[in-house]
Amino acid sequence: MSIKTESIGSIPRSAKLQRALVLHAKGELGDAEMEVFYDEAVKETVKKLEAIGSPVLGDGEQRKTHGFATYGVEGNENMAPDGLCIPFHDGHIRQLPRLTRGPFRFARFAHETIALARQYTQKPFKQAIISASALSLLYPAQGLADYPRDEFVTDLLAEQEKEIRGCFAQGASKVQLDFTEGRLSVKLDPSGHILRSFIDINNMLLDRFSPEERQKIGIHTCAGSDHDSTHSADVDYAELLPGLFEIKAGCFYIALACEKDPERVLKIIQQYRKPDQVIFVGVIDVIDPQIETPQMVCDRVLQAARYIPHPYLATTDDCGFSPFCDDISTSRETAFAKIAARIEGTALAARQLGYA
Numbered sequence: 001m002s003i004k005t006e007s008i009g010s011i012p013r014s015a016k017l018q019r020a021l022v023l024h025a026k027g028e029l030g031d032a033e034m035e036v037f038y039d040e041a042v043k044e045t046v047k048k049l050e051a052i053g054s055p056v057l058g059d060g061e062q063r064k065t066h067g068f069a070t071y072g073v074e075g076n077e078n079m080a081p082d083g084l085c086i087p088f089h090d091g092h093i094r095q096l097p098r099l100t101r102g103p104f105r106f107a108r109f110a111h112e113t114i115a116l117a118r119q120y121t122q123k124p125f126k127q128a129i130i131s132a133s134a135l136s137l138l139y140p141a142q143g144l145a146d147y148p149r150d151e152f153v154t155d156l157l158a159e160q161e162k163e164i165r166g167c168f169a170q171g172a173s174k175v176q177l178d179f180t181e182g183r184l185s186v187k188l189d190p191s192g193h194i195l196r197s198f199i200d201i202n203n204m205l206l207d208r209f210s211p212e213e214r215q216k217i218g219i220h221t222c223a224g225s226d227h228d229s230t231h232s233a234d235v236d237y238a239e240l241l242p243g244l245f246e247i248k249a250g251c252f253y254i255a256l257a258c259e260k261d262p263e264r265v266l267k268i269i270q271q272y273r274k275p276d277q278v279i280f281v282g283v284i285d286v287i288d289p290q291i292e293t294p295q296m297v298c299d300r301v302l303q304a305a306r307y308i309p310h311p312y313l314a315t316t317d318d319c320g321f322s323p324f325c326d327d328i329s330t331s332r333e334t335a336f337a338k339i340a341a342r343i344e345g346t347a348l349a350a351r352q353l354g355y356a
Helices: 015-025 031-051 110-118 132-138 149-169 181-188 193-206 262-272 294-305 332-353
Strands: 085-087 093-095 126-130 174-178 217-221 251-254 278-284 313-317
Touching: 015 031, 031 110, 031 332, 110 126, 110 149, 126 149, 132 149, 132 181, 132 193, 149 174, 149 193, 174 251, 181 193, 262 278, 262 294, 278 294, 278 332, 294 313, 294 332, 313 332
Parallel strands: 126 174, 174 217, 217 251, 251 278, 278 313
Antiparallel strands: 085 093
């Protein structure tokens, strides 16, 4: 396939894993027992993605116990549960933990699970991780007397550099930084100051990598997706995208299928995209229960091809299908069906454009 296509990351957890997580939370299953359920869910996810023709695989984030954002610090004793609240349009809230003292360290790294998934496939493997800018929100606004913010940022960047290098060392062909807070930041601060600080900290991280390495690092932006709701879909992409393309990543994964006027967004992408930046446009709306047809996907690709030149056009889903483990608003079967439609529709568009 001459138009690249990749998933964002999360797949709804298997029914067995969901039941096991409930029992584990009640103390009725131990950590060692949970490994059996995690491994089975990962194997099933990898094999299913391979079976439907996905050229790049992932583990569906089955082992990220609570979700995509806090997997690295869960269990740390210097974290309190009363951090920043993120409100969604349907009224529910997700709350981040709050750092109570230094130093900042990861309890676990995303690269630690790669080998456990890659034993089931020889295909290229992608690892999604949380962005440095999102993790910066764990530091309290009032500061910490014995742990200045500058020291925290130094520790944070060191930990995430270790995580990314670990992913590549374990054989990942691509590392994706989840930057859902980018669009949200414009809503929280219309002046753009927070967004600018997010761009800066992500570039401080990416400056630690060579240009060749940065081509294998991507940035994902969306309006959030949790229980079929978003946190920032009302924010104009024109307020985000010009700054987004200042991030020194090689790939950008941009939610687009859910947009009311995708052509307007594509024109903004065309205007601000740097010449060497690959754009993975979202052609699957993960919140819409309707399963897209391959022709619907093809039409979305053909539209995007008018604004993004080959070979810098690629496709993806708007978001992960279950960023938080308790989100079962989309079934596992629907997620795989939507991914299959993306793969087939992208191939159809490639043939029509003469790229295949």
